[in-house]
Amino acid sequence: MTTPDGPAGAGARSSGADTRERILVEASRLLAMKGYGGTTTRDIAAAVGISQPSLFFHFSTKLALVEELYRYDLVPAVQGMENLVVGAGSAGAKLYAMISAEITRVIDSPYDMRAHISLEALDDPDLAAYRDLLNQFDDMTRLLIRTGQESGQFVPGDSWLALQMVAGFLARANLFAAGDEIDRLSHPEEAASLILRSLLAEPATLDAVRREAAELLPKYATAE
Numbered sequence: 001m002t003t004p005d006g007p008a009g010a011g012a013r014s015s016g017a018d019t020r021e022r023i024l025v026e027a028s029r030l031l032a033m034k035g036y037g038g039t040t041t042r043d044i045a046a047a048v049g050i051s052q053p054s055l056f057f058h059f060s061t062k063l064a065l066v067e068e069l070y071r072y073d074l075v076p077a078v079q080g081m082e083n084l085v086v087g088a089g090s091a092g093a094k095l096y097a098m099i100s101a102e103i104t105r106v107i108d109s110p111y112d113m114r115a116h117i118s119l120e121a122l123d124d125p126d127l128a129a130y131r132d133l134l135n136q137f138d139d140m141t142r143l144l145i146r147t148g149q150e151s152g153q154f155v156p157g158d159s160w161l162a163l164q165m166v167a168g169f170l171a172r173a174n175l176f177a178a179g180d181e182i183d184r185l186s187h188p189e190e191a192a193s194l195i196l197r198s199l200l201a202e203p204a205t206l207d208a209v210r211r212e213a214a215e216l217l218p219k220y221a222t223a224e
Helices: 010-038 041-048 052-058 062-086 091-108 114-118 125-151 159-176 187-199 203-221
Strands: none
Touching (some): 010 062, 041 062, 062 091, 062 114, 062 125, 062 203, 091 125, 125 159, 159 187, 187 203
16 A cells, blocks of 8 residues: 555655645745735645645645644643643733743744734634634633732733733744744743733732742643
């Protein structure tokens, strides 16, 4: 038996997995440059160096390919947030842990996720489930913000506006992660600290929040 990537067997399975990964990498790069509507499967196949039939062996449509990228992006994020929300800990530490973990995940991603910021593909009804996941993530983030405000840990204010600040920062991370100046060791912590300083009623408690967040990070990471 053969596949579009060669003879069947362990080596072929490895080759097939490598081809699938290359398709996702190149597709994410093209989507970032040309958008969902401007990117074709022919473009993606050419970038990978394979034929369209070979691409269709791995992904039956462009939509299926984009769906895989959204699954990679949103499913662990929502699962991680669910783990944090239902667990013990302060709202501030949970929010800090999420921001730090998400920015680290963006930095470490093999894919260029800049196209996700526009949400263009999520207008497709067949991707409605992923728009729902994005809304769930935002709802849980806002819940943490409201919980922090109600407990007195955060300054009072409009939780929706605070959510836009957090969501905007995370979206922006997809842009600056593509650059050469990102520091994986310091920038996630610096970003989380910057946001928490603007929300904490007592900014002097940031060190305590940071220590608590370090203990919560494994709960978020179990969704990976």
